[in-house]
Structures are given as structure tokens and as C-alpha cells.
Amino acid sequence: MTPARDDRDLTLEVSRALEACGVSQEALSGSRGVTTPVTGEQILSVEPHTVDEVRDVIDRAEHAFRVWREVPGPARGAVVKRWGELLSEHKSDLATIVRAEAGKIVSEAEGEVQEMIDICDFALGQSRMLYGKTMPSERAGHRLMETWHPLGVVGVITAFNFPVAPYAWNTALAIVAGDPVIWKPSEVGVLCALATDALLGRAAAECGAPEGLHHVVIGDREAAQPLLEDQRVALVSATGSTRMGRDVAPKVAARFGRYLLELGGNNAAVVTPSADLDLALKGIAFAAAGTAGQRCTTMRRLIVHESVADDLVERLRRAYETLAIGDPGDEGVLVGPLINRQSYESMQAALERSRMDGGTIVTGGQRVLADEFPDAYYVEPAIVRMPQQTEVVREETFAPILYVMTYQDLDEAISLHNEVPQGLSSAIFTSDQAEAEIFLSARGSDCGIANVNIGTSGAEIGGAFGGEKDTGGGRESGSDAWKIYMRRATNTINYSGKLPLAQGVEFI
Known part of the structure; x- marks a missing residue:
């Protein structure tokens, strides 16, 4: 374990990074303190927006939409291209801010910024591929087709654990689709938002985009309410x-707005008798302990065939005990802090409930570095063997707890896997092709993401990201996720000189 750095040093690092990204000193002086989980201390401060100010932001975004929707898609793509270039130039700066606000280790912070760069590349290509279909008409001399048009103002609400990447997933695609974006970041991610927005602002200005194309709203849940309730916000994407x-969903649905939800995950991996346990060990360790268990795709359940369970659990125990825990900025550290005290208390409560349900803690669960930093919460990732899938296992605890259960046949494993409310990410480790195909089939995993021989974390931007059931059903990032930011029109063009009606209807 390594002690965290003095918060004064971290404040200096973050201040320099914010300045490099173009954030003004005026934006960093306000009534609300910004705390880092690395030390638990305040590093800077910002000023929250009032509800009236948020409504004014919506006014400006709506005005920008009326201009931006007329700009050709490839020209809109130029803004995203330039944004991606600036993100590349300032990757280290932005990663420094992510590390300070989210407590991520260096490689994970840089990896999150890389996701932003990657989605800019993807969206740039998409700006020339906003394709509609042409369908055969049943009437002679007619053409049937669909076209895609800009949707309107998009509200994006993001969480603390990925303070920048999900925003970029939404924003890069929304901008090429012709939509302005209003961002309400987590209260534990405002510095990341200011830096990201400053870079986007520079890209927009250099490319001649209209003012009001992008905004950041700082505040609590009250500040987000206008985004949910205002008819002019056509889509709300909430993570x-x-x-x-x-x-979120009922408020947006009440006005017939669109919503895109990427919510909780209670992700599991099935390990079969044929699995390569060395490979499985690596995939499980990162997915379960990486980001201190604070990813929506964190592996929280491990369903292992009884014939290999003891061997795999012992390997995991030994691997966990080598994990370096400490300041996420230090070389060699693999596990940083929990975001706050509430997360730590939730973890301890879940561990106690698992004990009461007959679970056995194999390793981990203890707080470390408390003497050096009483306001920061570093913990040892925990492994708990459970006799069955109890209620605490079915719930998502946003902390590094891996519950291990055994099974006898694949149908039992899939049943255990699917009987939780959430449906985000899943994996199977196997060398048997039939087992892999069954897991990926309709009778297998019920999640939006299903992997073979990799863990539950680490999705690439080329595929759509999201899940089913209590995960919300939304899809972000790649594939055809761009369609949610646009509206579809079906067009019939009659060049026959006559007016036959469909289905053979006769009227006049």
C-alpha cells in the first residue's frame, strides 16, 4: 500500500491541467467545494447554476439547434474531428483531472480519455453515413424511402465513475446528428466537465459552430429537473x-420526450470446467477489482463449476493479495480509493449481510491507509464465497465485492446468471464452442453485452453499449446508436402522374 499525496500537490496538478485545457480562474471560484477521493480533502471550488440559469441555457441551446440543424452532416463532423484532436493533445491533462476527481489509476484515467478520442473518430465517419433506406413501393411510379433529421436539444446526465467518456459517447454523435447538448455532470465530476467543455468550446469556435451548441450545468438534482421537464429537450440520456x-424516465415520458438510460449492472461470469483458468484469472481480477469495483460493468458475481471452483478461488485469493492499493497517481498502484464514505459504508453493510446469509469472506474487505488519510476510503477488494444467490448478491453494491457461487450444469449456471434484476454485461470462460454458443444464444445471457473468454469490463466504442431489464434498455456509443439522436421520416414520392392508393383502396 502507498500513501496518497498531499492534497496541496494534487490541487496544483489539477489547477495546471485545467488551465492547459482552457478553464478560466473565474470558473474555479465559487461556493461549492470540489473534493478528491484521493485524500478526501477539498481541492477547488465552483459555483452551481440556479434553476433559472438552467432554463436560460435551454433557451440558448434551442436557438443554436435552429441554426445547427441546417448545417450539412460532414460539416458538423468537422467540429467533432477538431474536438478529438484537442482531446489527443490534452490527453494527459484531462486524465490528471479524471484521476483526481474519480480516483482512477493513471492507465484507467488515460484509457477513459482515449474512449473520448475513439468516439470522435467513430462519429466523424458517421457524419457521412447518416443513411436512410429505400424500399420498393407497391404502387407503380412511386418511390418509398426514409430520411433522418436532427432531433433537437439533448440533455446528458453522467455519473461520477466515468466522468467524461459517456458524455463524449453521447455528444460526439449528437453533434454530428445536428443536436446541441446540455451536460449535467455528477456533482463529483464538475472539474472534468469544465475541462472537457472548454476543449469542445475551442473546437466549436474554430469551426464556426453557433454559440449555444454545448453547455455545462453544475448543480444537484434540482438543477437537472428542467432538463427532464422542458418540452424543448428532445432527448435525455442518463447514466x-x-x-x-x-x-428520470417517468418525468421525460410524461411529456413524450425520448430517454436513453444506462443504469445499474450486476455483472457475472460463468467459468466452465473447460476454461483456461490462467486466462480467466486475468479477466476476472481486472473486471472485479479494477476501478475499485466502481464500474457499471464491474464483475460482481462469479458462477464457477464445482469441479474447478476451489482451484480458481485460491488463485484469485493469491492474486488479490498482490494488488497494490494506494494513490492512483503512483506507479504500480492498481486499486485507488472508493469515491466517498457512503460507498465504504455500503460495502461494509453488504459484507455483513453476506456473512449473515452464510457467506465466507475469502480475502479483503478491510479499510487501509485510514491513519494517513482519515477522510479518504481505500479498501482491499473482497472475495466472498456464497452458498446460494441471496438478496444481497442480487443487489448492486458499488464497491469491489466479488461473490462466488458454484453450479453443476450449464443450464443451472445460466439460470443463476439471469435471475438478477440487472442486465448489463456478462461473460463466459470456456474452451467448448457449444457452451459459448449457448451462452450467446436466446436461451443464454439476457444482458446487453455478452462476452466469451474476456471479462465483463472494457467495451470498445465500435459496439453499442447498454443493457436490459433494470439497466434501462438504452444503447450508447457504436453500431447504430446514432439513430437515437435523430428523427426518422418515411417519404413517398409519386412520379407516375396518377394517384393510386395503397392496398388497392378506391375513393374518387
Whole structure:
């Protein structure tokens, strides 16, 4: 374990990074303190927006939409291209801010920024491929086709654990689709938002985009309410807990707005008797302990065939005990802090409930570095063997707890896998092609992401990201996720000189 750095040093690092990204000193003086999980101390401060200010932001975004929707798609793509270039230039700066606000280790912070760069590349190509279909008409001398048009103002609400990447997934595609974006970041991610927005602002200005194309709204849940309730916000994309999604969806649906939800995950991996255990060990360790268990795709359940369970658990125990825990900025550290005290207390409560349900803690669960930094919460990732899948296992605890259960046949494993409310990410480790195909089939994993011989974390931007059930059903990033940011029109063109009606209807 390594002690975290003095918060004064971290404040200096972050201040320099913010300045390099173009954030003004005026934006960093306000009534609300910004705390880092690395030390638990305040490093800077910002000023929250009022509800009236948020409504004014919506006014400006709506005005920008009326201009931006007329700009050709490839020209809109130029803004995203330039944004990606600036993100590349300032990758280290932005990663420094991510590390300070989210507590991520260096490689994970840089990896999150790389996701932003990658989605800019993807969206740039998509700006020339906003394709509609042409369909055969049943009427002679007619052509039937679909066209895609800009949707309107997009509201994006993001969570603390990925303070920049999901915003970029949405924004890069929304901008090429012709939509302005209003961003309400987590209260534990405002510095990341200011830096990211400053770079986008520079890209937009250099490319001649209209003012009002992008905005950041700083505040609590009250500040987000206009985005949910205002008819002019055509789409609300929200990343966070299932509880948050249950609040967002009805409010947006009540006005017939669109919503895109990427909510909780209770992700599992099935390990079969034929699995390469060395490979499985690496995939499980990162997915379960990486980011201190604070990814939506973190592996929280391990369903292992009884014939290999003891061997695999012992390998995992030895691997866990080698994980370096400490300041995420230090070389060699693999596990940084939990985001706050509440996360630590939730983890301890879940571990106690698992004990009461007959679980055995194999390793981990203890707080470390508490003497040096009483306001920061570093913990040892935990492995818990459970006799069955109890209620605490079915719930998502946003902390590094891996529950291990055994099975006898694949149908039992899939049943265990699917009987939780969430449906985000899943994996199977196997060398048997039939087992892999079954897991990927309709009778297999019920998640939006299903992997073979890799863990549950680490999705690439080329595929659509999201899940089913309590995960919300939304899809972001790659594939055809761009369609959610646009509206489809079906067009019939009659060049026959006559007016036959469809289905042979006769009227006049």
C-alpha cells in the first residue's frame, strides 16, 4: 500500500491541467467545494447554476439547434474531428483531472480519455453515413424511402465513475446528428466537465459552430429537473443508478420526450470446467477489482463449476493479495480509493449481510491507509464465497465485492446468471464452442453485452453499449446508436402522374 499525496500537490496538478485545457480562474471560484477521493480533502471550488440559469441555457441551446440543424452532416463532423484532436493533445491533462476527481489509476484515467478520442473518430465517419433506406413501393411510379433529421436539444446526465467518456459517447454523435447538448455532470465530476467543455468550446469556435451548441450545468438534482421537464429537450440520456433512472424516465415520458438510460449492472461470469483458468484469472481480477469495483460493468458475481471452483478461488485469493492499493497517481498502484464514505459504508453493510446469509469472506474487505488519510476510503477488494444467490448478491453494491457461487450444469449456471434484476454485461470462460454458443444464444445471457473468454469490463466504442431489464434498455456509443439522436421520416414520392392508393383502396 502507498500513501496518497498531499492534497496541496494534487490541487496544483489539477489547477495546471485545467488551465492547459482552457478553464478560466473565474470558473474555479465559487461556493461549492470540489473534493478528491484521493485524500478526501477539498481541492477547488465552483459555483452551481440556479434553476433559472438552467432554463436560460435551454433557451440558448434551442436557438443554436435552429441554426445547427441546417448545417450539412460532414460539416458538423468537422467540429467533432477538431474536438478529438484537442482531446489527443490534452490527453494527459484531462486524465490528471479524471484521476483526481474519480480516483482512477493513471492507465484507467488515460484509457477513459482515449474512449473520448475513439468516439470522435467513430462519429466523424458517421457524419457521412447518416443513411436512410429505400424500399420498393407497391404502387407503380412511386418511390418509398426514409430520411433522418436532427432531433433537437439533448440533455446528458453522467455519473461520477466515468466522468467524461459517456458524455463524449453521447455528444460526439449528437453533434454530428445536428443536436446541441446540455451536460449535467455528477456533482463529483464538475472539474472534468469544465475541462472537457472548454476543449469542445475551442473546437466549436474554430469551426464556426453557433454559440449555444454545448453547455455545462453544475448543480444537484434540482438543477437537472428542467432538463427532464422542458418540452424543448428532445432527448435525455442518463447514466447512473437504477433508482435515478426510475426518477428520470417517468418525468421525460410524461411529456413524450425520448430517454436513453444506462443504469445499474450486476455483472457475472460463468467459468466452465473447460476454461483456461490462467486466462480467466486475468479477466476476472481486472473486471472485479479494477476501478475499485466502481464500474457499471464491474464483475460482481462469479458462477464457477464445482469441479474447478476451489482451484480458481485460491488463485484469485493469491492474486488479490498482490494488488497494490494506494494513490492512483503512483506507479504500480492498481486499486485507488472508493469515491466517498457512503460507498465504504455500503460495502461494509453488504459484507455483513453476506456473512449473515452464510457467506465466507475469502480475502479483503478491510479499510487501509485510514491513519494517513482519515477522510479518504481505500479498501482491499473482497472475495466472498456464497452458498446460494441471496438478496444481497442480487443487489448492486458499488464497491469491489466479488461473490462466488458454484453450479453443476450449464443450464443451472445460466439460470443463476439471469435471475438478477440487472442486465448489463456478462461473460463466459470456456474452451467448448457449444457452451459459448449457448451462452450467446436466446436461451443464454439476457444482458446487453455478452462476452466469451474476456471479462465483463472494457467495451470498445465500435459496439453499442447498454443493457436490459433494470439497466434501462438504452444503447450508447457504436453500431447504430446514432439513430437515437435523430428523427426518422418515411417519404413517398409519386412520379407516375396518377394517384393510386395503397392496398388497392378506391375513393374518387
